[in-house]
Amino acid sequence: MQDNRFSHLFSKKNSEKATTLTKGSKKLILLFFTLFFFFYLEYKPYHTQAHAVSSLSETIFTLYQFIINQTLGIVHEGGHGVCYILPCPKFMGVFNGTLFQWLFPLGIALYYKRKHNMMAFYAGLFILSISLDYSAWYMSTAQQGAYVPAAKSFLGVDGLHDFHYIFTTLGVLSYASFIAGFTKAISMILMFGALLAMFFEAF
Secondary structure, X not given: OHHHHHHHHHHXXXXXXXXXXXXXXXXXXXXXHHHHHHHHHHOOOOOOOOOOOXXXXXXXXXXXXHHHHHXXXXXXXXXXXXXXXXXXXXXXXXXXXXXXXXXXXXXXXXHHHHOOOHHHHHHHHHHHHHHHHHHHHHHHOHHHOOEXXXXXXXOOOOEEOHHHHHHHHHOOHHHHHHHHHHHHHHHHHHHHHHHHHHHHHHO
């Protein structure tokens, strides 16, 4: 009985050690996200025209950006997919894509917060800020039409423009630019705040 108790305490202690990052690891994570932040401001794919990638740094950033973009896109479409299976009202079915896109990184952040891994928590908030920024851009295009052409669609087919439908239903389509700007401001504040929190955690 006593051996089992000590064994349990020993395994718990090892588990806690396994989730504890060294100061050096925290500084490397901070460096990675700081570089990502500045490259993100420079090379947002939805603001720039298609061009040849001209440097190693841009190549690496474009790869990471592609992975994040595709992951959020899959989660977004998965949110819609839930409402293809469940009897959701149409408004909820349309909004569910964006909702899932926000809840996914937030859920990861909160999971690691419960594990007392604060660097992973802040990293999750950083990814959430990117998701919010993408949503802000999507919101800003709401007045361009009710449908997204296949060339601009994640799935490669013509589709309903989520925010054109959402804003029209709510009667706020004329305020799309303001809502998009407000969402973007929140995303930038959250992104910078996550970086600042990483800095204090690392030092």
